Amino acid sequence: MSPTVPIRFAYARWRAPAAALAFAVGAALCLPAAHAQEKVLRIAMTAADIPRTLGQPDQGFEGNRFTGIPMYDALTHWDLARADAPSVLVPGLALSWAVDQKDRTKWVFKLRPDVKFHDGSPFNADAVVWNVRKVLDKEAVHFDASQVGVTASRMPTLRSARKIDDLTVELVTSEPDSFLPLNLANLFMASPAHWQKKFDAAPAGQPPAERAKLAWTAFAADASGTGPFRMTRFVPRERLELAANKAYWDAKRVPKIDRVVMVPMPEANARTAALLSGQVDWIEAPSPDAMPTIRNRGFVVYFNQQPHVWPWQLSFAEGSPWLDKRVRQAANLCVDRAGLLKFLGGMMSVPKGTVPPGHPWWGNPKFDIRYDPEAARKMMADAGFSAAKPVKVKVQISASGSGQMQPLPMNEFVQQSLKQCFFDVQFDVIEWNTLFTNWRRGAKDATANGANAINVSYAAMDPFFAMVRFTSTKTFPPVSNNWGHFGNDEFDKLIADARGSFDDKTRDTALAKLHARIVEEAPFVWIAHDVGPRAMSAKVKNVVQPRSWFIDIATMTMD
Amino acid sequence: MLATLLRRLFYALPIMAGVALVCFSLVHIAPGDPLVSILPPDASQDLQAQLRELYGLDRSLVEQFLSWVWRALQGDLGTSIASGRPVAAEVIKAVGNTLRLAAVATLIGFALGCLFGFVAGYFRDSWVDRAASVMSVLGVSVPHYWLGMVLVIVFSAQLMWLPATGAGPGGSGDWAWNWEHVQFMILPAITMSVIPMGIVARTVRALVAETLEQEFVAGLRARGLTHLGVFRHVVKNAAPTALAVMGLQLGYLLGGSILIETVFSWPGTGLLLNSAIFQRDLPLLQGTILVLALFFVVLNLIVDVVQTLLDPRIARA
Numbered sequence: 063m064s065p066t067v068p069i070r071f072a073y074a075r076w077r078a079p080a081a082a083l084a085f086a087v088g089a090a091l092c093l094p095a096a097h098a099q100e101k102v103l104r105i106a107m108t109a110a111d112i113p114r115t116l117g118q119p120d121q122g123f124e125g126n127r128f129t130g131i132p133m134y135d136a137l138t139h140w141d142l143a144r145a146d147a148p149s150v151l152v153p154g155l156a157l158s159w160a161v162d163q164k165d166r167t168k169w170v171f172k173l174r175p176d177v178k179f180h181d182g183s184p185f186n187a188d189a190v191v192w193n194v195r196k197v198l199d200k201e202a203v204h205f206d207a208s209q210v211g212v213t214a215s216r217m218p219t220l221r222s223a224r225k226i227d228d229l230t231v232e233l234v235t236s237e238p239d240s241f242l243p244l245n246l247a248n249l250f251m252a253s254p255a256h257w258q259k260k261f262d263a264a265p266a267g268q269p270p271a272e273r274a275k276l277a278w279t280a281f282a283a284d285a286s287g288t289g290p291f292r293m294t295r296f297v298p299r300e301r302l303e304l305a306a307n308k309a310y311w312d313a314k315r316v317p318k319i320d321r322v323v324m325v326p327m328p329e330a331n332a333r334t335a336a337l338l339s340g341q342v343d344w345i346e347a348p349s350p351d352a353m354p355t356i357r358n359r360g361f362v363v364y365f366n367q368q369p370h371v372w373p374w375q376l377s378f379a380e381g382s383p384w385l386d387k388r389v390r391q392a393a394n395l396c397v398d399r400a401g402l403l404k405f406l407g408g409m410m411s412v413p414k415g416t417v418p419p420g421h422p423w424w425g426n427p428k429f430d431i432r433y434d435p436e437a438a439r440k441m442m443a444d445a446g447f448s449a450a451k452p453v454k455v456k457v458q459i460s461a462s463g464s465g466q467m468q469p470l471p472m473n474e475f476v477q478q479s480l481k482q483c484f485f486d487v488q489f490d491v492i493e494w495n496t497l498f499t500n501w502r503r504g505a506k507d508a509t510a511n512g513a514n515a516i517n518v519s520y521a522a523m524d525p526f527f528a529m530v531r532f533t534s535t536k537t538f539p540p541v542s543n544n545w546g547h548f549g550n551d552e553f554d555k556l557i558a559d560a561r562g563s564f565d566d567k568t569r570d571t572a573l574a575k576l577h578a579r580i581v582e583e584a585p586f587v588w589i590a591h592d593v594g595p596r597a598m599s600a601k602v603k604n605v606v607q608p609r610s611w612f613i614d615i616a617t618m619t620m621d
Numbered sequence: 622m623l624a625t626l627l628r629r630l631f632y633a634l635p636i637m638a639g640v641a642l643v644c645f646s647l648v649h650i651a652p653g654d655p656l657v658s659i660l661p662p663d664a665s666q667d668l669q670a671q672l673r674e675l676y677g678l679d680r681s682l683v684e685q686f687l688s689w690v691w692r693a694l695q696g697d698l699g700t701s702i703a704s705g706r707p708v709a710a711e712v713i714k715a716v717g718n719t720l721r722l723a724a725v726a727t728l729i730g731f732a733l734g735c736l737f738g739f740v741a742g743y744f745r746d747s748w749v750d751r752a753a754s755v756m757s758v759l760g761v762s763v764p765h766y767w768l769g770m771v772l773v774i775v776f777s778a779q780l781m782w783l784p785a786t787g788a789g790p791g792g793s794g795d796w797a798w799n800w801e802h803v804q805f806m807i808l809p810a811i812t813m814s815v816i817p818m819g820i821v822a823r824t825v826r827a828l829v830a831e832t833l834e835q836e837f838v839a840g841l842r843a844r845g846l847t848h849l850g851v852f853r854h855v856v857k858n859a860a861p862t863a864l865a866v867m868g869l870q871l872g873y874l875l876g877g878s879i880l881i882e883t884v885f886s887w888p889g890t891g892l893l894l895n896s897a898i899f900q901r902d903l904p905l906l907q908g909t910i911l912v913l914a915l916f917f918v919v920l921n922l923i924v925d926v927v928q929t930l931l932d933p934r935i936a937r938a
Contacts, residue, residue, distance in 0.1 A: 300794070325886070495899065
């Protein structure tokens, strides 16, 4: 038998299956290619749980960053398109707004037409009124206590909303307050129609308040906003999946990425490992020790100036050594911030005040915060201190905590730095949540445990958060966070001027005056500003890290 | 028998009540504000008071305790302050995930522990014994969260063989016993198994060594049994105690491990407790501790009953 015969025979016999196999292999090869067309961005957050998805996120501004801004819109937005200038306010679901010149507690907002929620229902003035009532009107069926805390405190003067017509709404404040448009960036618009469906689906036999609670729980698992991404899957405590909303109203922000997966991962080393192993494409706050490895493996580390202040807030209670302005200013001149910057591998920016030079609220303060130990020692000597007779200060700090950067090594660095200027610094190290609670109670409370300074980092996005709550006599503890009881008539007047200036430029000028005076009076030792580091795979493109707590995922692309 | 069972059950009731009281008291004694997760630091006094009232935190502790126990008796552990979700559902899901991980870790720990223990005991004072003993001492001594991080660095970050975190490609909700999911369990299960492995190995080694000293072993050898034959008899003698020790270890593992589950982001009771502690989520914290504590009470009750069934002398005592 010729050897060629069986081969031909075999070929003939196996031709059909071979063709089928070739087709299958070809298809299999093509399938991943087709699958690869879907651009999926996987993000590891620092949060221990997925921030609440029902419209008003918890977990601080990380919540707004990941389950607020991508899924929802507010009447006003922060401009996140620029990395080289402070983030400013731009129109969101409101096209324009103006205060009533006769009664400055009333604002009229003109709404954007033709905007739809993810469930297809229209966004209009009724929706705005409904969303204001969800946190301010206890009588409303859909009032939700769990959303009140994170909302009402961020817009402390907002009282009510009234529909004027379908696309016009009036908002009323308790007092004239020019900060309202800035505050409203925190009020996200959830779909009333979608919530109503959830309410109707709740067991009818229960009281309305109980049904409303169930409706909000159901809404959180299947949310509907107007944002560039819509919710597609929610596994509590594990993952949140969003899909691109291709019908988004802002053409520039229609997502190019098809799907976003968010995973809570509170442990920094776990996040770093997840990035290095290819499990995620983006991690928040990578472990500082891992930065060189992350960069060496081809990942990109993004950071920028952030309105995130890491200071010592000083006590003005009776007997505090900080009552002497020379001591406060000397401490500000004695911190080797360039050394700290190097110590942190470049992951901080050197502060000159609460806001940086060039910011609309900067104001050219007469006191220049810099590293000048000679000048500091002279001030301390004038105040009666020396190496033999150092001033004793006690600072309440935490060992860890959200936004606290690296509190132990950073505070120890500052302790060493201040030693050369006759400061004898002691620490009272307490657990983060306890420190946070004490912050509300103030330096005169027993929880201060004799401390005359406290180290709690804070957001400086809007004027109230950045300055007012620390310098007004109306915000002394336990009302708000003026832990050190700093304030006087001059500062109250500067604040009133800013609050009563309704033109943006005038308001910014008033705020600049306030900021300049704060820096000059130095109720803080400004030590560092966080830069919000995050590491991403090189395949994530068009990343703009603005000077903000937030970042826009909608404009990003992926290879 | 029924009387014994009822008596045991009766004894368990005050323990359960005590557990509930301790759970409630401990979380309320801890410093910090339970509203910290939903209330920003600059919240006004009015707002704080309003939320305290809405969440019932303005009532006396006795009132809060009685209300919590009454609802818990009806299966309602309350609602998480931070997430707004029912605590019972959260705890049940987390317990399921921890059970799965603990079962696999127990299997690994028991298999390796027995292997090292039997080998070390049988070849006592040889290099095999020393090597196996080193392994068991390491198992007991090495901090498991450190081992977890090392395993992640080697097998996930460097070699990229196994996922570093999570409980499945789509979360733990759609768990299946296939490679796609099981690969997520390998590193945490190995990390979790090292302590039981070390304890079982040391126990078994001592048991085997003790058994080998007994006269019946010399008799077996005198009758010409091979090493394997003698080994088989030794195993039979050591097995019940080894099983008892492993049972205890399983009990500990079922409580979850805060550190391991945090390192691997494994959504079990440990991670849930961690999250509840850091968010000061009192209902979630109370509910999780209560369920875990009652789990142990029930386990002890079952053990008591089984022991009574096996040994009637206990019932008569």
